[in-house]
Amino acid sequence: MDDRIHISSIVLHRGEEPPISGEKGIVNVFFPSCNMQCVYCQNWEISCRGTQGTVMSLDEVCDAIIKLLPLSENNLGFVSPSHFTLQMVSIVEELRRRGHNPTIIYNTNGYDLPETLRELEGIVDVWLPDFKYSDDALAVELSQAPQYSEYALAALKEMVRQVGTTLHTDDRGIARRGIIIRHLVLPGQVENSIGVLKLIAEKLSPNLHLSLMSQYYPPDNLSAQNRKSQIANRKFLHRTVTHQEYQTVIDSFHDLGFSHGWLQDYQSHKNYRPDFSRDHPFE
Numbered sequence: 001m002d003d004r005i006h007i008s009s010i011v012l013h014r015g016e017e018p019p020i021s022g023e024k025g026i027v028n029v030f031f032p033s034c035n036m037q038c039v040y041c042q043n044w045e046i047s048c049r050g051t052q053g054t055v056m057s058l059d060e061v062c063d064a065i066i067k068l069l070p071l072s073e074n075n076l077g078f079v080s081p082s083h084f085t086l087q088m089v090s091i092v093e094e095l096r097r098r099g100h101n102p103t104i105i106y107n108t109n110g111y112d113l114p115e116t117l118r119e120l121e122g123i124v125d126v127w128l129p130d131f132k133y134s135d136d137a138l139a140v141e142l143s144q145a146p147q148y149s150e151y152a153l154a155a156l157k158e159m160v161r162q163v164g165t166t167l168h169t170d171d172r173g174i175a176r177r178g179i180i181i182r183h184l185v186l187p188g189q190v191e192n193s194i195g196v197l198k199l200i201a202e203k204l205s206p207n208l209h210l211s212l213m214s215q216y217y218p219p220d221n222l223s224a225q226n227r228k229s230q231i232a233n234r235k236f237l238h239r240t241v242t243h244q245e246y247q248t249v250i251d252s253f254h255d256l257g258f259s260h261g262w263l264q265d266y267q268s269h270k271n272y273r274p275d276f277s278r279d280h281p282f283e
Contacts, residue, residue, distance in 0.1 A: 001033065005087045006053040008032045008046040010064045012071055017211050017262050019167065019175035020105060020128065022073035027065055027102070029091070030079045036109050037144040038132075040186075040237055044219055047080065062094050069102055073174045077105035077128070082112050085120060092123055103176050110152035111145050117158045127159040127179040134195025142234075153203055156181065165205045167260070180261075182211045185249050188236030193249045201256040210261035212253060214246045 007029065014025040032046050032053030041047045056064075065076060076095075081088050092104055103125045110129040117124075131152050133139040139148035159179050167178035181200060185193050200208060218238050250263060 001083050003086070004055045005058060005061055005091070006032050006084070007056050007061060008051070008053040010061070010068070012068050013077075016077070016128075017180060019169055019173055019180070020075060020077070020126070022075075022172065022174045024071060024073045026075040026077050026105065027068045027072045028077040028079055028107070029061070029065070029088075031081055031084045033083065034080045034109070035082050036111050038109075039142055040216065040219060040222065042215075042217070042219060043080075044221055058090055058094055061091055062098065065091070065095065066098070066100060069100060072102075073172075074102045075105055075126075075174065076102040077107050079107045080109065081106060082108055082116070085116060089120070089123055103174075105175075108155075110155055111148060112151070112155040114154050114158040117155060117162075121162050124162075125177050126175045127163065128182065129156060129159065129179070130182045130184070131156065131196050131200060132184065133192060134199055135189070135192040138189065138192055149199065153199060156200075156204055160204060160208075165207045167209045178209070180209045180211055182213060184213045184216055185241050185246055186216055186236070187239050187241045187245065190245050190248050194252045197249070197252050197256050197258070201258065206257035207260065208258075210253065210258055212246075212249060212261065212263050214241050214264045216241055 009028075009030040011028055011030070012025045013028045014021050016026055020026055030043070030046060032051040033049055034041070034047040037049055046053065069076070078084075078088050095102070104123060105126045105128050106120065106124040107128045108130065110131050112129075129152070132143065133145070133148045136147060136149055139145045156179075163178050165179070167180065168176050170176055183193060183196050200206075200210070217240055222237060253261070
C-alpha cells in the first residue's frame, strides 16, 4: 500500500468479545486488503489483496472516529492493520492531540513481525490477535501464509512481553490492557485447532484469555476462490463446524489447563455475516 490512509469502513460494532464490545460497542476502523488471503474470509469484500477502499485525510478519519466514540465503550479497534501501522499511529497521535484517549485495540490475523509490533509499544493497549494454524501446510493452502505458526508465535510472544498474560479490565469489565487470542475452528480440521491450543499452552501460557469461535460459514464467493486456488477437493470448506468438532476443541481447551476465555454458541455461524456494501456492515 502507499502512504495514504485507505479506509473500508469506520463503524460502531457490538459483535466482539464482551470485554471488547461491552454493552455499547467498539469503534472499529476497517482497513482494506490483507497480508493473508484466507479463502474463507468473512470480510472478503474488503480483504482481497489490492482492494483500495476510500482514501481519507487524517482529519476526516479522526472526525469520523470522534463522532462515534461517545456512543462506544471508549474502545477504538484497528482491523487488519499490519500494512497500515504508520497510518494507524498517525491517527492515534492526532486523536491524543485533540484530547481523546480511547483504549487502542490491535485486531490482527497474527501474521505479524515482532519488530513491527515493538514499534507499537505505548500505542496499543489491548492486543486481539488470531492464532489460526498449527498446520503450516494448511496455512499455505488456505491463506497463502508460509510458516504461519512460526510467525504468529513470535508475534504473540512480543505482545505478551509488552502487556503480560493478565487481561486488565475496568469496573464495568471492559478490557483496558492485555491480550485476547482468537481461534476460528474450521470444519474438518480439529487437529489443527488442538495443535494451536497446545502451542499457546506450551510456548506462551495457559493463563491467557482465549476466544474459541465456531462462526465459520462458507462465504458467498467460495466457489470462485476454490477454482482460483485449486482447492476444490477441500469439501469441508462448504459446510459449517459440527457440534462434535467444536466440543472436541472445547474439551482440549480444558484438558490443557485453560480457564479464561469465551465460547460461541454453536449456531453463531448464522449471525456473523457482514455485508460491506452497506454503511453499517454488521447490522
